[in-house]
Amino acid sequence: MVWSCFSCIGGHQNKSQKSMNESIDYPWEIYTLKELLQATNNFNKDNKIGEGGFGSVYWGRTSKGVDIAVKRLKAMTAKAEMEFAVEVEILARVRHENLLGLRGFYAGGEERLIVYDYMPNHSLLSHLHGQLADQCLLDWKRRVNIAIGAAEGLSYLHHEAQPHIIHRDIKASNVLLNSDFEAKVADFGFAKLIPDGVSHLTTRVKGTLGYLAPEYAMWGKVAESCDVYSFGILLLEIVSGRKPLEKLPNGTKRDIVQWATPYAQTEDFDQIADPRLNQNFDVHDLKSIVTIALRCTDGNAESRPSMKQVVAWLKDGLSTKKEMPHLKNNETPHVDQDEENYEKNHTDREELGKQQFDDGGIWR
């Protein structure tokens, strides 16, 4: 299936192929290399927005004046090409206001380019821990809206997309922000399609340290509940401004759940709030979000809520101040997400908690 979307272009597109694409009304556009070179000023270094495991991302403006982000595959390996194909295939299937929109792609010769809507407020990561962190643009209301938006995007993937989709790389750098600071979940290169009736799959581990559910990190057991776990980590990160994993002075690592749990158990929720909020947050909302996050990160996958439930809790609980789920006494130990335990596929990008792992492709 992945390759069927490319069979129509065979690596190079021509006029008749392009018109075929238009007449069938695919949700994406097949760009020419010339168009994308012009839009990005020949992938000029001044246009570069950032770099990830897949390659570099460039800002560009099309001849029609539309701002775009172009992701450029850095090396043509089989694995990278599979990631490219999965990303295009999945994005072409999904449409939701909280998922990053695919505008199109180019595949020809040694070039693989994916064209997205440009997100002027970059990633959640850049605001929490990156180059925009000092500007403190994420007030409480924006954080809550981002949490709800990301939850809705994920809930759509798990419950509405056909077949259901497990993202497998939910993290702050994969939540992008549009001009109104609304969340758009991005990066489907690691995603898996789950046919009806299949409860879980076993795969080699992909994803990012600090966000991996224990059963997935240890046994490669992947289900929607793995995304729920990663989302719980993301929620704690959003409210606290802390990284998913921190190195303690004695050299050991502590994850954000281990850090937040004692405060939640003693109801010291203020201690969890990001100091950059300057106490400007709603304590009831904070308590609700932390409680939901701890439910999402339950060590037992079966005890985690569904994303549908999480959206309902976030929306109802926060707006109507309804009672939230109670904190469970979660005794299940967390796995240590240390680099030594995993097969690493990218170079260390420790400062952003971005070590990744890899398997052979999507389920089919």
Ligand SMILES: Nc1ncnc2c1ncn2[C@@H]1O[C@H](COP(=O)(O)OP(=O)(O)OP(=O)(O)O)[C@@H](O)[C@H]1O
């Ligand atoms: N559509 C977009 N609009 C604006 N910025 C974007 C867009 N897509 C990606 N970026 C930015 O480009 C940078 C690189 O993104 P990319 O997804 O390649 O890597 P990453 O998410 O940082 O890491 P990983 O490879 O682990 O996913 C990120 O900082 C992200 O904020």
Ligand SMILES: [Mg+2]
């Ligand atoms: Mg990304």
